[in-house]
Amino acid sequence: MPPETPPHATDRLDDDDYPAYTMGRAAEMIGATPGFLRTIGEARLITPLRSEGGHRRYSRYQLRIAARARELVDGGTPIEAACRIVILEDQLEEALRLNEELRGPTPARDGDG
Structure with missing residues (x-):
């Protein structure tokens, strides 16, 4: 058997949880400021x-x-409430998946389809 080759850093870019983006790039990607990212980090919505x-x-x-939090804030929701809404939406999605x-x-039942 050939030895396993270690994964390249680029292989991780397909991983949703791989921390690939700097604060500046992340802010640019979601149309926000670095300050917004810091604020939602302080609110513990995300922990980079x-x-x-x-x-x-x-x-x-x-x-x-x-991006979801930014969407809510842009719609007039206070940032603390937006963070709570996003947390609850994420928990609901995970519960439904589980x-x-x-x-x-x-x-399949008889007569279906």
Whole structure:
């Protein structure tokens, strides 16, 4: 068997949880300011990872969460409420996914289809 080759950094870019984006790039991608990202970080909506140099790094998943919060804030929702709404939406989505997973496939009934 050939030895396994370690994954390249570019292989991780498909990983939704890989912290690939700097604060500046992340803010640019969601149409926000770095200050907005800091604020939702302080509200514990997202917790960016830190590079070896101490710089914040964001994943695509975190950017989707931040973009949803920005959408709510742009619509007039106070930032604290927007963060809570996004957290609850995320929890609901996860609960629905787990519920579906636990149910498993539904057997076809006679007469369906």
